[in-house]
Amino acid sequence: MAQLAEKLHPWVAEGRPAGGPRWLQDLRERGAATFTSLGFPTVRDEEWRYTNVAPIAAAEFQPASVATVGAAAVEALPYAGATALRLVVVNGRFAPELSRLAALPRGLRAGSLAAAINGDLQADSEMVQRYLGRLADFSSRAFAALNTAFIEDGAYVHVPDGVVLEEPLQILFVSAPGVPVVSHPRTLIVLGERSQARIVETYVGASDVQYFANAVTEVFVGESAVLDHYKVQQESDSAFHVGSMHVNAARSANFSSHSFSLGGKLVRNDALATLDGEGAEVTLNGLYLADGDRLVDNHTTIDHARAHCPSHEVYKGILGGRARAVFNGKIIVRQDAQKTDAKQTNRALLLTDDALINTKPQLEIFADDVKCTHGAAIGQLDDDAIFYLRARGLTFFEARDMLIHAFAGQILERVKVEPLRTALESELYARLARDLAEVDGK
Amino acid sequence: MLEVKNLQVKAEGKEILRGIDLTVNTGEVHAIMGPNGSGKSTLARALSGHPEYEVTGGTVLFEGRDLLEMDPDERAREGIFMAFQYPVEIAGVNNAYFLKAALNAKRKHHGQPELDAVEFMQLIREKAKDLDIDQGMLTRSVNEGFSGGEKKRNEIFQMSLLEPKLAILDETDSGLDIDALKVVSKGVNAMRSPERATIVVTHYQRLLDYIVPDFVHVLSGGRIVKSGGKELALELESKGYGWIDAA
Numbered sequence: 068m069a070q071l072a073e074k075l076h077p078w079v080a081e082g083r084p085a086g087g088p089r090w091l092q093d094l095r096e097r098g099a100a101t102f103t104s105l106g107f108p109t110v111r112d113e114e115w116r117y118t119n120v121a122p123i124a125a126a127e128f129q130p131a132s133v134a135t136v137g138a139a140a141v142e143a144l145p146y147a148g149a150t151a152l153r154l155v156v157v158n159g160r161f162a163p164e165l166s167r168l169a170a171l172p173r174g175l176r177a178g179s180l181a182a183a184i185n186g187d188l189q190a191d192s193e194m195v196q197r198y199l200g201r202l203a204d205f206s207s208r209a210f211a212a213l214n215t216a217f218i219e220d221g222a223y224v225h226v227p228d229g230v231v232l233e234e235p236l237q238i239l240f241v242s243a244p245g246v247p248v249v250s251h252p253r254t255l256i257v258l259g260e261r262s263q264a265r266i267v268e269t270y271v272g273a274s275d276v277q278y279f280a281n282a283v284t285e286v287f288v289g290e291s292a293v294l295d296h297y298k299v300q301q302e303s304d305s306a307f308h309v310g311s312m313h314v315n316a317a318r319s320a321n322f323s324s325h326s327f328s329l330g331g332k333l334v335r336n337d338a339l340a341t342l343d344g345e346g347a348e349v350t351l352n353g354l355y356l357a358d359g360d361r362l363v364d365n366h367t368t369i370d371h372a373r374a375h376c377p378s379h380e381v382y383k384g385i386l387g388g389r390a391r392a393v394f395n396g397k398i399i400v401r402q403d404a405q406k407t408d409a410k411q412t413n414r415a416l417l418l419t420d421d422a423l424i425n426t427k428p429q430l431e432i433f434a435d436d437v438k439c440t441h442g443a444a445i446g447q448l449d450d451d452a453i454f455y456l457r458a459r460g461l462t463f464f465e466a467r468d469m470l471i472h473a474f475a476g477q478i479l480e481r482v483k484v485e486p487l488r489t490a491l492e493s494e495l496y497a498r499l500a501r502d503l504a505e506v507d508g509k
Numbered sequence: 510m511l512e513v514k515n516l517q518v519k520a521e522g523k524e525i526l527r528g529i530d531l532t533v534n535t536g537e538v539h540a541i542m543g544p545n546g547s548g549k550s551t552l553a554r555a556l557s558g559h560p561e562y563e564v565t566g567g568t569v570l571f572e573g574r575d576l577l578e579m580d581p582d583e584r585a586r587e588g589i590f591m592a593f594q595y596p597v598e599i600a601g602v603n604n605a606y607f608l609k610a611a612l613n614a615k616r617k618h619h620g621q622p623e624l625d626a627v628e629f630m631q632l633i634r635e636k637a638k639d640l641d642i643d644q645g646m647l648t649r650s651v652n653e654g655f656s657g658g659e660k661k662r663n664e665i666f667q668m669s670l671l672e673p674k675l676a677i678l679d680e681t682d683s684g685l686d687i688d689a690l691k692v693v694s695k696g697v698n699a700m701r702s703p704e705r706a707t708i709v710v711t712h713y714q715r716l717l718d719y720i721v722p723d724f725v726h727v728l729s730g731g732r733i734v735k736s737g738g739k740e741l742a743l744e745l746e747s748k749g750y751g752w753i754d755a756a
Contacts, residue, residue: 450560455597455651458557459611459667460585460618469610473601473650 074124075103078249082130084219087184088192091218094200098215105209117393117425118335118364123307128279130217131158131250134243136273141165141241145494146269146299149487150237154178157241159250160220170234174227177236180253181220194225199255202285202313202341210309210335214251214283221253224266228259228289235265235484240282242306244274254284258292258320265295267487270310272303272330282310288320290344295323295483298338301330301494304359311337318344318373325482327491328355328363329498339368342376342404353382354478356495357390357422358502364393369411371404371437378408383478384415385471386422387502396441397429404434411441416448416474418506464507471499510535510572510706511556511675517566518548518555525551527731528567533675536703540717540742541710543728544750549710550594552728553679556708557591558584571675585611586618588674592664592681599651604663607651608633612670633670640666640696658689665696676700677708682716694719714746 079099085092107124108115136157141147154177155165161179168177176183176191184199186192205212222238240252258264270280280302288294302308308331316322328334340349349369357363369378384392392415400407415424428441448470456466475495482488511533518526525548533539543549555562556569558581569576576584599607613623624632633647640662652660661681668676678697682690697707697720709720717725717739725741726733729750735741 449597451597452599454559454581455593455599456607456611457580457582458559458585458591458593459607459671460582460614461610462582462614463580465610465614466582469602469607470599473599477601 075106078213079103079216082132083217087219088196090196091184095216095218098205098212098218101205102209102212102216105207105212107209114366117391118333118362120309120333122333123279123309126247126277126279126307128247128249131248133160134158134245135162136165136241136243138165140273141239144239144241144271144273145301146237146267146271146487146490147239149484149490150235150267152177152234152236154222154224154236154238155241156220156222156238156252158243158248159217159252161222172230172232175230175232176223176225178223179220180223180255183223191223191225194257195223195255198257198285198287200285202287202315203283203311204313208311210281211283211311214253214281217251218253222255224256224264226258226262226264226292229261230259231262232264235267235487237267237269240268240270240280242272242274242278242280242302245276247277249279249281252280252282254282256284256286256294258288258294260289261291262289263293265297265484267297267299267484269299269301270308271301272306275303275305277305277307277332278303279307280310282308284310284312286312286314286322288314288316288322290317291319292317293321296325297482297484297487298324298326298336299487299491300326300328300334300336302334304330304361305332307331307333309335311339314338314340314349315343316340316347316349319346320344321348323350324352325478326351326353326355326365328353328365329494331361331363333362335364335366337366337368339370340378341370341372342378343372345373345375347373347376348378349376350379351382352380352478352481354475355384355392356498357384357392358387358498360389362391362393366393366395366397368397368399369409371398371400371407371409374403374405374407376404376407378410380411381478382413383474384424385418385475385499386415386424387418387506389419389421391422392424394424394426395429396427397431398439398441400432400434400437400439402433405436407434407437407439409437409439413443414474415445416471417446418502467503472496512570513567514569515567516552516555516564516569518551519563519565520551520561524565525731526555529733531726531733533706533708535706537724538701538707538709538720538722540722540725541708541728542712542714542725542742542745545712547728548731549712549728550679553591553677553708553710556677557581557589582614586615589677590668590671590673590675591677591679592661592668594679594681594683596652596660596664598653598655600653602651604649604651605630605633605647608667608670611667615671636666636669639699640669641692642666657684658686661685661693662689665693669696669700672700674704675706675708677710679710680712681709682711682713690716690719714742717742
């Protein structure tokens with residue numbers, strides 16, 4: 068134990084933020100203490116059985132210091148232009164000069180988490196104190212604990228009761244070039260009753276050095292509120308990304324999440340949503356591309372805590388090279404959650420013989436009057452479909468592209484932010500073209 | 510147009526066709542009949558280039574060229590069309606998008622300009638009317654959730670759009686009610702011309718009431734055991750296939 072603590076010491080000893088309100092200092096201390104006692108997960112931990120984070124634990128990162136990225140470099144990043152409203156966070160810190168937030172509707176708050184904590188506006192600081200850390204339970208989550216130990220800045224969005232944000236808002240997290248750093252982006256999103264918004268979280272690297280982004284997002288969706296949420300993960304190919312999103316959906320709220328994982332060397336996405344009021348509805352969709360020797364791990368949990376809630380989940384993966392992927396979809400139906408209707412589908416397409424996926428549905432059902440379905444399908448492209456298309460004159464390559472695009476298209480077509488969908492398609496298809504050229508030995 | 514000589518084909522390691530000779534000239538309609546397992550569908554699939562059917566002997570010339578040397582997609586672009594016995598469902602591929610890709614692949618192959626979206630939509634609207642294809646079928650995924658009859662109509666619809674030189678109908682009548690059969694037959698008959706040819710593979714004579722063949726061939730045990738005119742089909746209908754094997 069002492070040895071472990073010593074090994075973990077550099078992670079929490081250096082560069083840890085100080086100051087701020089008492090409650091925040093306490094929260095950070097608890098995060099640091101929990102991380103030190105938990106240590107990094109190992110493959111003996113059921114939740115991390117197929118994902119070995121030893122490369123992260125062994126790497127030497129400096130805590131991210133204040134860094135800047137030039138405006139031109141930001142504009143050149145994928146997705147930077149996908150939305151008019153943009154909140155930019157560089158190495159975990161809000162970058163006002165790169166953000167475009169002038170056109171926000173009245174009353175809507177979007178900006179720096181640090182500024183909200185420190186109470187430029189008292190209502191903000193009360194809001195943050197009330198909600199921050201409430202959902203991202205870190206008692207058994209080392210990475211969330213580590214993130215919590217470093218809470219200082221990040222993104223804060225509050226959509227007040229009844230306010231509708233018509234334009235999509237993007238929170239763009241950029242890892243700056245330079246030395247290998249670890250950053251802990253933190254996001255708090257609170258939607259008041261009957262409010263509506265579309266929020267895109269984008270994680271990209273402006274750096275080719277190895278870095279580690281350890282993100283935590285908490286999302287409160289108030290009564291009858293509607294949130295359409297996108298997470299786009301396209302870190303640099305040598306980067307590590309561990310991110311968790313914790314969602315609470317109140318009565319009659321509607322939360323849908325679309326997760327796209329295209330980059331990173333070792334990636335773990337956790338999406339956890341609790342249906343916490345009757346009639347709430349949650350959709351968790353995902354599409355990931357794992358190629359080269361990358362590892363992409365998606366863990367989802369949908370917790371039906373109340374009655375009459377539907378949930379929908381479709382995750383799809385495309386694997387090439389010697390890549391590995393993990394999908395674990397947990398659905399919990401609590402005793403009170405009668406009339407639950409939960410559907411889960413998970414499909415993976417293997418482009419090479421060396422790619423590997425470990426997939427597991429995990430149903431924990433404690434109510435008796437519920438509908439839960441799940442299905443998994445893993446395999447290569449359908450030979451019959453390829454022949455059918457060829458028999459109509461398409462070449463093998465055209466047929467294969469058409470089928471792969473169709474596979475991905477079923478998730479992409481649900482992206483309601485048009486420029487984002489276009490950007491995702493072009494990024495995904497460019498990467499796929501590269502992978503397929505490799506398969507064909509070109 | 511098509512010259513098949515001593516064609517031998519294996520499927521799943523088993524010898525199915527044991528030497529087929531068949532000559533199809535332009536303007537002709539040939540019916541291939543025979544009991545289950547006689548090799549009718551194997552002949553259709555081998556001609557279309559299905560990878561699971563291995564040609565172990567014989568030759569096939571299409572317009573004087575070696576058909577067996579061509580990939581399935583090249584055969585299609587050169588003008589061979591097989592209407593599938595079991596059309597494949599392709600999730601996520603929009604039917605109209607697929608048809609446009611297929612048509613333009615062929616046009617490009619023949620040095621014709623590709624159709625743009627507007628020209629293409631005009632064309633398929635016209636063709637769709639004749640075959641009782643509604644707009645819904647065009648915007649849905651290829652064959653996905655289609656009824657048996659819709660799938661077969663969709664095959665004939667593709668055929669009318671691609672205007673093949675040689676159409677091969679692989680048991681297109683199976684599972685069709687009489688109304689659907691009439692629609693399908695109308696589509697096939699509309700394609701009959703002195704420049705084209707059709708091979709109709711069927712188990713039953715019924716389809717041949719509507720698509721009247723010039724020649725009927727009876728397959729048994731992987732060989733053509735009897736050939737004749739359209740009256741042969743009627744004879745088979747009344748006597749069954751038993752007398753062929755006995756003969």
